[in-house]
Amino acid sequence: xxxxxxxxxxxxxxxxxxxxxxxxxxxxxxxxxxxxxxxxxxxxxxxxxxxxxxxxxxxxxxxxxxxxxxxxxxxxxxxxxxxxxxxxxxxxxxxxxxxxxxxxxxxxxxxxxxxxxxxxxxxxxxxxxxxxxxxxxxxxxxxxxxxxxxxxxxxxxxxxxxxxxxxxxxxxxxxxxxxxxxxxxxxxxxxxxxxxxxxxxxxxxxxxxxxxxxxxxxxxxxxxxxxxxxxx
Numbered sequence: 001x002x003x004x005x006x007x008x009x010x011x012x013x014x015x016x017x018x019x020x021x022x023x024x025x026x027x028x029x030x031x032x033x034x035x036x037x038x039x040x041x042x043x044x045x046x047x048x049x050x051x052x053x054x055x056x057x058x059x060x061x062x063x064x065x066x067x068x069x070x071x072x073x074x075x076x077x078x079x080x081x082x083x084x085x086x087x088x089x090x091x092x093x094x095x096x097x098x099x100x101x102x103x104x105x106x107x108x109x110x111x112x113x114x115x116x117x118x119x120x121x122x123x124x125x126x127x128x129x130x131x132x133x134x135x136x137x138x139x140x141x142x143x144x145x146x147x148x149x150x151x152x153x154x155x156x157x158x159x160x161x162x163x164x165x166x167x168x169x170x171x172x173x174x175x176x177x178x179x180x181x182x183x184x185x186x187x188x189x190x191x192x193x194x195x196x197x198x199x200x201x202x203x204x205x206x207x208x209x210x211x212x213x214x215x216x217x218x219x220x221x222x223x224x225x226x227x228x229x230x231x232x
Contacts, residue, residue, distance in 0.1 A: 067097060144168055
């Protein structure tokens with residue numbers, strides 16, 4: 001039997017954590033629950049999850065700090081959970097490296113769909129995907145490989161969350177083509193993602209911090225429309 005995908009559920013509300021665990025167990029995932037930030041960080045090391053469902057409002061170390069500490073050493077996908085709906089919370093979570101954001105209360109089917117979508121996009125769905133053809137684009141001093149989720153910039157490997165890499169690859173694989181924020185949301189996050197266009201802006205900002213403009217190419221803003229990977 002194939003190994004089950006492991007989901008770490010971090011929520012101080014035991015009832016919500018149990019419900020999420022039941023949803024995912026029915027879909028043949030293996031789950032473990034942590035009730036606070038400190039327990040979550042320990043469980044991350046010992047359990048080795050494929051994905052983390054992380055509540056923001058935790059006792060002690062909050063979800064933002066947990067995300068920050070995990071992202072400093074790992075690209076394991078993180079989906080943030082919160083009853084808060086303000087744009088500030090979404091943007092901050094994404095800036096810290098979260099891959100998606102779900103507001104409470106959530107529909108069980110949506111939760112499962114988000115988990116599966118993030119795992120699928122992160123290339124963690126087994127050998128079948130790993131055996132598919134290599135998807136990579138190369139430019140002077142930059143190689144973006146979507147197959148093994150790696151970016152090499154000036155000869156050095158650059159760590160970035162899956163969504164950042166997918167966005168960079170998507171733009172770079174269609175050089176000089178302009179995409180609206182709505183198109184990028186649809187292509188990278190999918191129809192099931194309920195977000196706003198600031199999500200795209202946040203990820204572009206983070207990419208620019210890691211990948212600076214080159215003499216031969218750059219991430220370019222097309223004012224009033226969206227973005228493009230400009231090649232000279």
